[in-house]
Amino acid sequence: MFVRAAVRRFSGAAASSKAVPAGGRPVVPNCLCQFGNELPFAYLNHPGVMAVSTMVELRGITRMRANFTQNDVDALKEYDIELARKAQIAHDNGLAINFLDLERIEETLPRLLKEKAQLEEARKEVLGRKVGDYGPIKTQVPDCKPENFKLKMPESYRKQLDK
Numbered sequence: 740m741f742v743r744a745a746v747r748r749f750s751g752a753a754a755s756s757k758a759v760p761a762g763g764r765p766v767v768p769n770c771l772c773q774f775g776n777e778l779p780f781a782y783l784n785h786p787g788v789m790a791v792s793t794m795v796e797l798r799g800i801t802r803m804r805a806n807f808t809q810n811d812v813d814a815l816k817e818y819d820i821e822l823a824r825k826a827q828i829a830h831d832n833g834l835a836i837n838f839l840d841l842e843r844i845e846e847t848l849p850r851l852l853k854e855k856a857q858l859e860e861a862r863k864e865v866l867g868r869k870v871g872d873y874g875p876i877k878t879q880v881p882d883c884k885p886e887n888f889k890l891k892m893p894e895s896y897r898k899q900l901d902k
Contacts, residue, residue, distance in 0.1 A: 804835040853882040 769783040805811075807830040815823035825844045829836045834851055836844065844851070861878045 804837050805829075805841075806835045850882055854880075857882055 767786060770786045771781060772784045772788070773779050773781045807826045809830065812823055812826045812830055815826050822841070825841050828844050828848065829841060832848070832852060832855075834844075834855060836851070840847060840851065857878065857880045861876050861880055864876055864878050
């Protein structure tokens with residue numbers, strides 16, 4: 740009796756999961772996702788959302804960047820004139836910039852402008868593709884590499900480590 744009820748239940752679930760909705764495309768099943776490393780949070784979501792959230796979590800792929808407005812630059816002048824001057828350079832050139840890159844914007848401005856042009860070409864290529872074309876981009880983007888910044892350890896800490 741129990742086996743027969745279990746077979747009916749599972750066969751009904753299997754039949755309903757193979758159903759195609761009215762649009763004609765099969766439904767993509769939800770995937771178990773996990774967000775966070777230190778305090779993981781598990782949830783069910785669409786596989787595309789899972790892939791994007793994983794890519795956003797990878798710090799080597801995405802870097803937070805600021806798009807400054809003139810109001811932002813004016814507000815920075817109240818606190819730090821040098822930082823506001825560098826933010827003004829980024830605003831005048833229309834650059835979305837990371838604060839680590841902002842510190843050295845005068846040195847890296849030519850590379851950042853090349854990177855901006857290359858990213859714009861890559862965006863045009865991706866937006867001009869047909870639906871379902873997920874191949875790699877053909878546009879060359881050699882200047883789109885994040886710089887690695889090494890923070891200097893204060894001498895007081897270094898002396899403690901050397902003991």
